[in-house]
Amino acid sequence: MMPVSIETVTPRFRAAMKHAFLFALAALFLAPLVFAPAATAQQASDPQHKVQIDFNRWHDYDELKVDLLRLEKAYPEFLTYSTLGKSYGGRDIMLMTVNNPKTGDEMDKAAMYIEANVHGNEIQGAEVSLYTVWYLMENYGKIDMITRLVDERVFYIVPTVNPDGRQYFFEDTGSGARTGHVPVDSDNDGLYDEDGPDDLNGNGVFDTIRKFVPGEGTHRISHDDRRMLEPVPAGEKGDWVILGREGIDNDGDGRVNEDGPGGYDPNRNWASDWQPNYIQGGAMDYPFQLPTARAVNDFLVSHPNIAGVQSYHNSGGMILRGPGAEWQGRYPREDIQLYDTLGENGERMLPYYDYIVIWSGLYTVHGGFIDWTNDGLGIVSFSNELWAGGQYYNSPDLKAQQADPDSPIAGQRGSYFFDDFLEFGDQYVEWESFEHPQYGTVEMGGWKKMRGRVPPRFMNEELSHRNMAFSLYQADEMPLMKMGATRVEKVGGDVYRVRVDVENTKLTPTITARAAENQVVDPDLLTLAGRNVEVISAGWVQSKHMPGATDLIDQHDLSRILVRNGHPGHTTRTVEYLVRGSGEVTIGYSSKKGGSASTQVRLR
Numbered sequence: 001m002m003p004v005s006i007e008t009v010t011p012r013f014r015a016a017m018k019h020a021f022l023f024a025l026a027a028l029f030l031a032p033l034v035f036a037p038a039a040t041a042q043q044a045s046d047p048q049h050k051v052q053i054d055f056n057r058w059h060d061y062d063e064l065k066v067d068l069l070r071l072e073k074a075y076p077e078f079l080t081y082s083t084l085g086k087s088y089g090g091r092d093i094m095l096m097t098v099n100n101p102k103t104g105d106e107m108d109k110a111a112m113y114i115e116a117n118v119h120g121n122e123i124q125g126a127e128v129s130l131y132t133v134w135y136l137m138e139n140y141g142k143i144d145m146i147t148r149l150v151d152e153r154v155f156y157i158v159p160t161v162n163p164d165g166r167q168y169f170f171e172d173t174g175s176g177a178r179t180g181h182v183p184v185d186s187d188n189d190g191l192y193d194e195d196g197p198d199d200l201n202g203n204g205v206f207d208t209i210r211k212f213v214p215g216e217g218t219h220r221i222s223h224d225d226r227r228m229l230e231p232v233p234a235g236e237k238g239d240w241v242i243l244g245r246e247g248i249d250n251d252g253d254g255r256v257n258e259d260g261p262g263g264y265d266p267n268r269n270w271a272s273d274w275q276p277n278y279i280q281g282g283a284m285d286y287p288f289q290l291p292t293a294r295a296v297n298d299f300l301v302s303h304p305n306i307a308g309v310q311s312y313h314n315s316g317g318m319i320l321r322g323p324g325a326e327w328q329g330r331y332p333r334e335d336i337q338l339y340d341t342l343g344e345n346g347e348r349m350l351p352y353y354d355y356i357v358i359w360s361g362l363y364t365v366h367g368g369f370i371d372w373t374n375d376g377l378g379i380v381s382f383s384n385e386l387w388a389g390g391q392y393y394n395s396p397d398l399k400a401q402q403a404d405p406d407s408p409i410a411g412q413r414g415s416y417f418f419d420d421f422l423e424f425g426d427q428y429v430e431w432e433s434f435e436h437p438q439y440g441t442v443e444m445g446g447w448k449k450m451r452g453r454v455p456p457r458f459m460n461e462e463l464s465h466r467n468m469a470f471s472l473y474q475a476d477e478m479p480l481m482k483m484g485a486t487r488v489e490k491v492g493g494d495v496y497r498v499r500v501d502v503e504n505t506k507l508t509p510t511i512t513a514r515a516a517e518n519q520v521v522d523p524d525l526l527t528l529a530g531r532n533v534e535v536i537s538a539g540w541v542q543s544k545h546m547p548g549a550t551d552l553i554d555q556h557d558l559s560r561i562l563v564r565n566g567h568p569g570h571t572t573r574t575v576e577y578l579v580r581g582s583g584e585v586t587i588g589y590s591s592k593k594g595g596s597a598s599t600q601v602r603l604r
Contacts, residue, residue, distance in 0.1 A: 049138055050074055050075075050137075050138060051067075051070055051071055051074045051134065051137070051138070053067055053070075053130065053131075053134055055127060055130075055131055055460055055461040055464055056457045056458055056460055056461060057457055058123055058124075058127065058170070058450075058454075058457075059126065059127065059130065060166070060167060060170040060171075061091055061160065061163045061166055061167045061170075064094065064126060064130060064159055064160060065092065065094060067130060068081055068094060068096050068130070068133070068159070069081055071096070071133055071134060071137060072096070074137070075137045075140075077100070077101075077102075078098055078099065078100055078136075078137060078140070078150060079096060079097070079098060079133070079137065080096070080097040080099070081094070081095070081096055082095050082097065083095055084158065084295040084296060084298075084299050085291065085292075085294075085295035085298075086291070087162070087163050087164045087180070087181070087291065087292060088164060088180060088181050088182045088291055089163070089164040089167075089181050091163035091164060091167070092163065093158065093160075093161060093163065093292060093295055093296075094158065094159055094160065094163070095156060095157070095158050095299070096133050096155075096156075096157045096159075097154065097155070097156055097157075098133060098136055098137075098150060098154065098155035098156075098157065099150075099154045099155075100150050100151050103151040103152070104595075106154040106305070107303070107305050108305070108595055108596055109152065109153055109154045109305060109595050110152075110153055110154070110305060110306075110307040110308075110475075110478040110479055110480065110593055110594055110595055111153065111154035111155065111156055111303060111305045111306045111307065111308075112153060112154070112155050112156070112306070112307070112308040112309075112310070112471065112474065112475035112478065113156045113158075113300065113303075113306045113308065113309050113310075113379070114129055114132060114155065114156070114157045114158070114309075114310045114312070114471055115129075115157075115158040115159075115161050115296070115309075115310070115311050115312070116128060116129045116158070116159055116160060116161070116311070116312035117159065117160035117161055117162055117163075117165075117166050117312075118161045118162055118266050118267050118311060118313065118369070119162065119165065119177075119178040119179075119265075119266065119267065119313065120162045120164065120165015120166050120167075120168055120169050120177035120178055120179065120180070121165065121169045121174055121177040121178050121449075121453065122178075122312075122313050122314040122315075122386075122453065123166060123169060123170075123454060124312075124314060124386050124387065124454055124455060124460060124463060124464075125159075125312025125313065125314070125386060126159040126160045126166065127460060127464055128312055128386065128463070128464045128467045128468055129157050129158070129159035129312070130159055131461075131464035131465065131468055132155070132157060132464075132468045132471065132472075133155075133157055135465070135468060136149070136150055136155070145476070146472075149472060149475060149476060152480065153475050153476075153478065154305065155475070156299075156303065156306065158296070161266065161292055161296060162180050162266055162292060164180050164181040165177045165178065165179060165180050165181065165262070165266075168181070168261060169449070172197075172199075173197060173199050173204060173205060173206035173246075173449060174206055174449025174450075175196075175197040175206040175245060175246075175257070175260070175449075176196055176197055176257075176260035176261050176262070178265075179260075179261065179262030179263055179264055179265065179266065179282075180262050180264070180266055180290065180292060181261050181262050182262060182264065182290060182291070183262070184262055184263035184264050185263075186258060186260075186263035187251075187253060187255065187258045189251065189253060191251065193260060193261050193262070193263070194250060194251050195249070195250040195251045195253075195255070195256070195257060195258055195260065196247075196250075196257060196260030196261055197245065197246065197247045197257050197260060198246060198247040198248055198250070198257075199246065200246055200247070200248070200434065200436065200437075200444075201246075201432075201434055201444060203429065205246075205429050205446070205448050205449070206245055206246050206449065207245070207246040207429060207444035207445055207446050208242065208244075208245060208246070208444065208445065208446035209242070209243040209244060209245065209246060209436065209439065209442050209443070209444050210229065210240050210241065210242050210243065210431070210442065210443050210444075211240065211241050211243055211439060211440075211441075211442045211443070212239060212240060212441075212443070213239065213240065213241055214239050215237050215239065216237060216239075216241075217232070217237065217238035217239050217240040217241045218231060218232065218238055218240075218241055218242070219231055219232060219238045219239075219240040219241065219242060220232050220238040220239060220240065221239075221240070222412075224413060225412075225413060225416055227416060227428070227430075227431070227445075228412050228413075228416070229242065230412075243439055243442065244256060244257075245257060246444060248436075248437055248438055249438060263282075264282045264283070264284050264290070265281065265282030265283070266290060266292060266293065267313075267365070267367075267368055267369050268280050268281075268282045268283040268284075268365070268366065268367040268368065269283060269284050269287060269288065269289060269290045269293045269367060270287055270288070270293060270297075270367045270368060270369050270371065270372035270376075271287040271288065271367070271372055271376055272324075272328075272367065272368070272371035272372040272374075272375045272376050273323075273324065273325055273327075273328055273366050273367060273368075273371055274286075274287045274366060274367035275366040275367060279366065280365075280366035280367055283366065283367050287367065297372075300373065300377055300379075301377070304521070304522065304592040304593070305592060305593060305595075306377075306379055306593070307379060307380065307478040307479060307508060307593035307594070308379065308380050308381075308471075308474050308475055308478050308508075309370060309373045309374075309379045309380070309381035309382070310381075310382050310383070310384065310470075310471045310474065311369055311370055311381070311382075311383040312383070312384055312386055312467065313383055313384070313385050313386065314385055314386040314387050314453050314454065315385055315386060315387040315388070315389075315452070315453045315454075316362075316385040316387075316388060316389075317350070317352045317353040317354065317385060317386075317387060317388020317389075317390070317391070318353060318354055318355075318356050318361075318362065318384070318385035319343050319346045319347065319350065319353055319354070319355045319356065319382055319384055319385075319470070320356055320357075320358050320361075320362065320370070320382065320383040320384070320385060321339050321343060321355075321356075321357060321358070321370070321374075321381070321382055321383075322357070322358055322368070322370055322371045322374050322375070322381070323357070323358065323359060323371060323375075324358045324359055324364065324365035324366060324368040324370075324371045325359050325364050325365065325366055326359050326360070326364070328359075328371070328375075331513075331514055332512075332513035332514055332517065333513075334509070334512075334513045334568075335512050335513045335514050338380065338507065338508060338509070338512070338569065339380070340355075341507060342380075342382070342473070342474055342477065342507070343355035343382070345473065346382075346384075346470045346473070349466060349469055349470050349473065350384075350466050350467065350470060351391070351466075352388035352390045352391050353384070353388060369381075369383070370382065370383050374512075374514060375514060375518060375520075376518070376520060377515075377520060377521075378511060378512055378514070378515025378518070378520045378521035378593070379593075380474070380478075380508055380512065382474065384467055384470065386455075386463060386467060387453065387454065387455045387463060389414075391455065391459065391463075392414070392418045392422075392456075393409060393414075393418070402414060415447075415451075415452075416428070419451070422456070423456060426448075427447055427448045427450065427451040428445075428446075428447060428448075428451075429445045429446055429447070429448060430445055431443040431444070431445035432444060432445060476506070477506050477507040477508050477569075478506060478508050478593070478594075479504050479506050479508050479509060479510045479567070479569065479591060479593055479594030479595070480504065480505050480506045480594060480595060481502070481503070481504055481510070481567065481589050481590075481591055481594040481595050481596065481597045482503045482504075482505055482597050483500060483501070483502060483503070483587065483588075483589065483597045483598060483599035484500070484501030484502070484503045484572060485500075485501045486498070486499065486500050486501075486587075486599055486601045487499040487500075488601050488602070488603065488604075491578070494580055494581060494582060494603075495536070495578065495579070495580050496578075496579055496580075496581075496603045497576065497577070497578055498528075498576070498577040498578075498579055498585065498587070498601055498603075499541065499544065499574055499575070499576045499577075500574065500575055500577075500587045500599060500601070501544070501572050501573070501574050502526070502567065502572070502573050502574070502575055502589050502597075503571070503572045504567045504568065504569055504570065504571055504572075504594060505570070506569055506570070507569040507570055508569050509566050509567060509568045509569045510524050510566035510567045510591040510592075510593050510594035511523075511524065511564075511565060511566025511567075511591075511593070512566075515566075516564065516565045516566065521566070521592060521593065522592050523562040523563055523564040523566075524562075524563035524566050524567060524589065524590065524591040524592075524594070525560060525561070525562060525563070525588075525589070525590045525591075526560075526561040526563055526575060526587075526588070526589050527559060527560050527561070527586075527587070527588045527589075527590070528558075528559050528577060528579070528585060528586070528587050528588075529559065529585070529586045529588075530579075530581055530583060530584060530585040530586065530603075531583055531584075532581045532582055532583055533579050533580070533581035533582075533583070533585055533603070534579065534580045534581055535558040535559050535577055535578075535579050536577075536578040536579060536580055537552060537558065537577070537578045538552070538553045538558045538561060538575065538576065538577045538578070539551050539552040539553050539575070539576055540553070540573055540574070540575060540576070541573075541574040541575070541576050544574040550576050558577075566591065566594075567589075567591065567594065575587075579603070581603060582603050582604070583602065583603060584600055584601075584602055585600065585601050585602070585603060586598055586599070586600050587599055587600075587601070
């Protein structure tokens with residue numbers, strides 16, 4: 001090899017360095033293009049939503065319907081918009097069905113029924129319902145559990161059972177929106193809905209009225225905050241009286257606001273423990289008298305695959321289950337264990353919420369919806385009371401602070417503290433003088449309709465997600481039937497012993513103990529079919545892991561065995577057949593609330 005001098009190498013080296021520098025400079029400017037795949041990966045970690053919906057605001061009836069139809073258009077494979085019927089005011093009782101038809105017909109799958117806004121002023125449940133539809137669709141194919149739920153289950157979601165009350169709440173002051181709008185003579189004067197609330201000062205708020213009566217009142221202005229009135233101690237006189245809420249005596253009967261729109265309770269018109277109005281106010285004249293109750297019940301009865309119910313109400317931060325009245329008796333032990341497992345896990349998922357039995361932890365309810373769905377339809381049913389006051393502060397020592405009289409959030413002061421510092425005074429209406437046509441000079445003021453029962457807008461998405469998560473957890477634990485291991489043993493000639501494991505892989509039984517007691521759910525059906533097969537005997541094996549007797553089934557047609565008490569949750573049972581014949585045999589298990597499963601064996 002010829003030696004190379006330094007003089008010869010240097011020009012080449014300089015040229016190479018020049019090219020390397022130019023290449024590096026170009027790479028620097030072209031970096032966004034070179035690394036485009038990494039940017040795409042970053043974007044995919046937080047992708048844009050296919051349907052953009054804001055959950056830090058409230059949707060009125062028309063907006064709810066528009067968004068549901070937008071979702072249906074975006075996800076036509078999974079979503080079907082329909083209605084349960086019309087409200088008294090002619091509005092749709094909107095229903096969105098979520099089902100993947102590629103994984104089976106909806107009636108062959110356990111279904112979760114979710115409803116909200118039974119009371120017109122309890123608006124956030126509709127947002128949770130809309131969020132649930134949106135979240136299931138936006139995350140199908142992205143989150144494994146969501147994908148599995150959509151494939152295995154059906155969701156029937158009714159965001160507002162009371163669209164008339166909801167719209168009235170949005171359009172008016174919010175007073176009287178709890179009821180629906182079927183006319184009721186609340187004051188028994190032969191007239192209907194003639195004395196409702198009046199926005200006398202036109203500020204869109206249903207104000208509280210107070211009157212200054214020096215030395216003759218029941219209240220005084222608080223030393224802590226001039227906005228607050230407090231009762232005077234016994235034996236003393238104050239300077240103020242509270243005259244109720246804004247309004248006048250429209251019908252001249254000496255009462256104010258006593259006969260507004262409607263006047264009944266939509267959650268007292270159900271057939272389980274229904275009681276007349278003189279026992280249970282707002283119950284109407286007979287069960288299912290209200291058009292919304294009839295429409296919902298007709299749907300539930302025609303869909304026996306519904307295995308879970310959630311009815312969103314507000315407020316107080318509660319996960320409620322029945323019974324609603326003590327005289328209905330305790331649930332059977334097996335059902336209590338089921339409810340306790342679901343409810344106690346719900347408490348972990350929903351901070352500040354308590355799992356409560358209605359009659360013992362809240363108050364007595366006769367003719368309530370979830371009593372009917374549990375007792376009359378055999379559906380595991382909860383009602384979440386959305387929003388707990390403690391959530392305003394998200395403080396682990398909130399109770400201690402509120403109990404401390406010197407705390408800025410003790411008693412009434414807490415409401416003003418939160419409004420002042422976190423909502424910047426938006427929810428409070430200052431007291432102002434007003435000439436009332438019947439009371440004379442008064443002051444009117446107080447809280448806007450969104451304060452108290454409804455969460456602040458900026459906290460609503462978390463409320464929606466957590467409550468949805470609890471309902472999806474309940475849906476995931478609805479019964480799911482599967483066929484397990486099979487064994488075929490030749491006994492002699494053309495006689496065979498066939499054993500098949502029948503599994504319920506989820507927590508909820510196919511028929512609850514209360515449903516079995518009340519005989520309100522069709523029995524499960526265990527079938528054996530084959531072209532040349534005769535069933536000689538059948539029974540349930542006491543233990544497949546050890547020798548022992550088989551509990552024979554005493555039914556006429558052993559090829560179609562009725563399982564009247566259903567299949568327990570998280571349980572595998574082994575059925576044993578003695579059959580005569582040959583060829584393929586299909587064993588199937590069908591449950592109204594647990595779906596269907598089948599397997600095949602060959603006799604040989």
